[in-house]
Structure formats: C-alpha cells, structure tokens
Amino acid sequence: MRKFGDFLILIVALIAVWQGLHMIAGDTTLTSPADTLARLVALMRTQQFWANAAETGQAFALALAISLVGGVGIGTLLGLNRTSGNVSEPILISLYSLPKVTLYPLVLLCFGLGMSAKVAFGAMHGLIPVALFTMKAIMHLKPVYLRTARAMRLSSGQVAATIALPAVLPEVMAGARLGFSLSLLGVLIGEMFASKRGLGFMINNAMGLGDIATIMAVAVFLSVFAIAANALLLVIDRAIPR
Amino acid sequence: MTREGWIRLAIVAAVIALLEALCRTGLIHRTVLLPPSEMVVSLWHILQVGELDSDILTTLRNVLLSALVASFLGFALGAVIHAVPRLRHAIEPLLASYYAIPTFMFYPIFIVVFGVGAQAIIAIAVLLSIVAMITATLTGLDRIPPVLRKTAKVFRMSPAKRAVMVDLPAAAPYLFTGVKLTFAYSLIGVIASEFILSGAGIGYAIAYAYNNFNNQRMYGLMLLVIIVAVAANTALDAVDRRLQARLRR
Numbered sequence: 001m002r003k004f005g006d007f008l009i010l011i012v013a014l015i016a017v018w019q020g021l022h023m024i025a026g027d028t029t030l031t032s033p034a035d036t037l038a039r040l041v042a043l044m045r046t047q048q049f050w051a052n053a054a055e056t057g058q059a060f061a062l063a064l065a066i067s068l069v070g071g072v073g074i075g076t077l078l079g080l081n082r083t084s085g086n087v088s089e090p091i092l093i094s095l096y097s098l099p100k101v102t103l104y105p106l107v108l109l110c111f112g113l114g115m116s117a118k119v120a121f122g123a124m125h126g127l128i129p130v131a132l133f134t135m136k137a138i139m140h141l142k143p144v145y146l147r148t149a150r151a152m153r154l155s156s157g158q159v160a161a162t163i164a165l166p167a168v169l170p171e172v173m174a175g176a177r178l179g180f181s182l183s184l185l186g187v188l189i190g191e192m193f194a195s196k197r198g199l200g201f202m203i204n205n206a207m208g209l210g211d212i213a214t215i216m217a218v219a220v221f222l223s224v225f226a227i228a229a230n231a232l233l234l235v236i237d238r239a240i241p242r
Numbered sequence: 243m244t245r246e247g248w249i250r251l252a253i254v255a256a257v258i259a260l261l262e263a264l265c266r267t268g269l270i271h272r273t274v275l276l277p278p279s280e281m282v283v284s285l286w287h288i289l290q291v292g293e294l295d296s297d298i299l300t301t302l303r304n305v306l307l308s309a310l311v312a313s314f315l316g317f318a319l320g321a322v323i324h325a326v327p328r329l330r331h332a333i334e335p336l337l338a339s340y341y342a343i344p345t346f347m348f349y350p351i352f353i354v355v356f357g358v359g360a361q362a363i364i365a366i367a368v369l370l371s372i373v374a375m376i377t378a379t380l381t382g383l384d385r386i387p388p389v390l391r392k393t394a395k396v397f398r399m400s401p402a403k404r405a406v407m408v409d410l411p412a413a414a415p416y417l418f419t420g421v422k423l424t425f426a427y428s429l430i431g432v433i434a435s436e437f438i439l440s441g442a443g444i445g446y447a448i449a450y451a452y453n454n455f456n457n458q459r460m461y462g463l464m465l466l467v468i469i470v471a472v473a474a475n476t477a478l479d480a481v482d483r484r485l486q487a488r489l490r491r
C-alpha cells in the first residue's frame with residue numbers, strides 16, 4: 001500500500017511541475033492542469049470528439065489485432081528453426097529501429113488515404129516487436145522441455161499448446177505490451193500526417209489553430225488511456241504462473 | 243562471414259531483385275513504387291548535386307545531439323533513481339508504461355515553447371529516447387555482482403573511486419545497450435518530428451517531395467534514411483555483442 005502511496009505522491013508532484021511550468025510559460029504556451037481538464041470534459045460532451053475517438057479506436061484495434069496474430073505467427077515460424085531464427089533476427093532488429101515514418105508515403109501510395117493506410121501503418125509498427133519477442137522466446141526455450149515432451153510422446157500440436165505456448169507466454173506478453181504502444185503511436189502519427197478524421201487529426205488541426213488547450217486535453221486523454229491499458233496488461237502479465 | 247550471414251544477404255538480395263522485377267514489369271505501378279535501382283540513381287544524384295546537403299546535415303546533427311543529451315541525462319537520472327529506493331518504487335510503474343504514452347502528441351507543445359526549429363525536435367527526440375537510457379542504467383547498476391562491491395570494500399575504496407573503477411566498468415555493457423537504443427529512438431524521433439512539422443531536415447524533405455509528387459526524390463531520400471539507420475544500427479549492435487560477450491566470460 002505504501003508503494004501505491006508513493007506512486008500517488010509522484011503523480012501529484014508531476015501535476016505540480018506542470019502547474020509550475022504553466023506559471024512560468026503563461027496561458028498561451030501551456031494550459032494549466034485545471035484548464036486542460038475543463039477542456040477535456042467539454043470535448044467529451046461533444047459528439048465530434050467521440051466520432052474521432054471511435055475512428056482512431058477502430059484503426060488501432062485492427063492494427064493491434066494484425067500485429068498480435070501476425071507477430072506471434074511469424075515469430076513462431078521463424079523461431080522453431082535455429083537457422084531461420086539466427087538469419088532473421090538482425091533483419092527484424094534493423095526493421096524495428098528504422099524510422100518507419102519515412103515509409104508512410106509508400107503506405108499512402110499503396111493503400112490510398114483512409115482507414116486502411118492507418119491500419120497498415122499501425123501494424124507496421126506493432127508487428128515487428130511482437131514477432132521479435134516471440135521468436136527469441138521460442139529460440140531460448142529450455143531444451144529439457146522439448147525432451148520431456150518427446151519422452152511423453154506428445155504430438156506437435158500438443159507440444160505447441162501445452163508446452164511451447166505456456167513457456168513463452170511471459171515474453172509474448174512483453175512483446176504485446178510494446179506492440180500495443182507502438183501500433184497506437186503508428187496510427188496516431190499516420191493521422192497527424194495525412195487524415196481528415198481521428199484524434200491525431202484533431203491534434204494536428206489544433207496545432208494549426210494554436211489551440212493548446214485542445215492539444216493538451218487530447219494528449220492527456222491518450223496518455224491516461226495508454227497507461228491504464230498498459231497497467232492492465234502488466235496485471236495480467238503478473239498473474240501468469242511461471 | 244558465417245553461413246547464416248550469407249543466407250541473410252541472399253534473402254535481402256532476393257527481396258530487392260523481386261521488387262526490381264515487379265516494378266520493371268509494371269505489376270507495381272511507377273506512381274506507387276520506383277524500382278530499387280532508380281532509387282540508388284536518385285540518391286546518387288541528390289548527393290552529387292548537394293542541394294539537400296544542409297537538410298541531411300541538420301538531421302544528423304539533431305540525431306547526434308539528442309542521443310548525446312539523452313544518454314548523459316538518462317544516465318544521471320538513472321543513477322539518482324537507483325540511489326533512492328523509495329523514488330524508484332514510485333517511478334518504476336511509470337517507467338514500465340512510459341512507452342505506451344504517445345510522446346509525439348506533445349510535439350505541438352514543444353513547438354509552441356521553442357518555436358519551429360531544432361530545439362523542439364531535439365526536445366521530443368530526447369523525451370522519446372531518455373527512458374531507454376534510464377532503464378538501462380537501472381539494470382546495469384542492479385546487475386553489478388555483489389562480490390565486486392565487497393572487493394572494493396576490502397580495498398577500502400572511497401565511493402567516488404569505487405564508482406569510477408568498479409561500478410562503471412561493471413555496468414558498461416548494459417549502459418552501452420542503453421546508448422544504442424537512445425540512438426535508434428533519437429533517429430526515429432527526429433525524423434518523425436521533421437516529417438510532421440518542420441522547415442528543415444530529411445524528414446521534412448521527404449514530406450515535401452511527397453506533397454509535390456516528386457517520387458524520384460522521395461524514394462532517394464527514403465533509401466538514404468534506410469541506409470543510415472541500418473548501418474548505424476549494425477555498427478552499434480556489433481559493439482554491443484562484443485560487450486555482452488564480455489559479460490558471459
């Protein structure tokens with residue numbers, strides 16, 4: 001409980017720093033925490049906000065689903081064989097560290113403006129970490145597990161379901177947390193650069209209008225959502241027996 | 243080179259050849275993707291004419307600056323957080339979910355504070371990359387074998403001497419991993435910021451070319467970014483692997 005108390009103190013301290021910066025910088029540069037909250041509440045009453053949030057949410061959900069299913073699939077396939085794993089690991093790491101924004105025009109040219117480009121861009125960000133984590137976990141599976149499986153004469157389906165998957169679950173969860181954040185980031189950047197709907201577009205639009213309160217309100221909304229979802233994933237992660 | 247290295251090279255070559263073939267035969271239209279060979283020609287042309295040199299240099303300078311700032315600041319913050327366990331307990335859940343926060347959403351704020359320019363871009367890149375360094379510092383300091391600390395005590399080293407002669411070398415491999423990540427994230431942060439709103443840099447030049455349907459230049463610059471990112475990453479990774487191998491000794 002004390003740990004939670006310390007965390008609360010930290011949050012309060014962060015808000016105090018924000019308030020302090022606001023006092024130094026002034027209202028036109030950085031809105032105060034209270035004003036931001038007021039703007040967020042006002043925004044949440046409008047239908048437009050929820051329409052934009054729904055647009056972003058839909059793109060994000062699709063991108064995340066593709067990242068998770070595709071990432072675990074690709075990671076498993078590549079990780080099962082030592083050679084394919086060793087060959088593909090540096091390629092995947094290079095792809096991961098690539099500034100994928102530069103490739104966004106290519107995505108736009110392939111998919112056109114709209115939902116599918118955003119989904120593709122989000123999935124591009126999320127797929128690789130999930131695949132990388134899954135692959136590494138499967139490659140580093142303790143050999144004794146597989147030998148035990150052989151001794152018990154399990155079929156390959158049973159090996160996957162009862163041994164490999166539970167054994168790599170913690171790493172897959174870590175990959176999923178990273179994939180979650182990165183696909184959200186991908187979708188938002190996609191919306192900021194080229195879109196007419198969504199929360200990223202709202203921010204970009206507010207940026208053009210110099211409407212700091214809206215930018216802060218949407219940024220805080222997204223941060224709280226992301227941290228809450230991440231905390232939930234962490235709780236699930238801790239609950240996995242290992 | 244190892245056998246795996248050759249296979250990797252073959253796969254990359256095959257993918258490039260496939261793209262080239264698809265583009266040349268017209269299965270992928272020229273308005274969508276240029277053949278890789280033309281990208282190389284375009285990049286060569288860009289580098290020779292030199293009209294984008296200042297953009298390229300701006301971006302590289304910003305990436306290096308932000309990686310430097312993030313590495314040192316991240317190390318300092320990490321050391322402080324490590325030294326105060328209570329602060330650490332409080333801050334750890336925040337660090338664990340930090341990358342969930344879409345940091346770019348705060349870029350507009352930095353633009354308002356610093357104006358459109360290098361400072362806002364460096365600030366957002368530092369914000370994006372600093373936590374990797376903080377986490378790496380914490381891990382590195384955690385993993386120092388207790389026996390080294392005990393040895394330092396036996397030699398009656400002062401805390402400062404111990405920090406320089408024992409702690410720092412022992413944590414170095416982890417710290418380097420942090421520096422490597424800092425560089426990768428800085429590159430992403432700088433180019434993405436330039437892409438969204440900026441007046442200079444490679445990211446800006448790519449966005450500008452895209453908006454003007456100048457595919458030639460756009461793909462040439464994309465190739466440049468890919469080459470820089472992969473080359474830097476491979477080099478840092480090679481050093482990282484050697485340091486990690488030292489750990490296992």
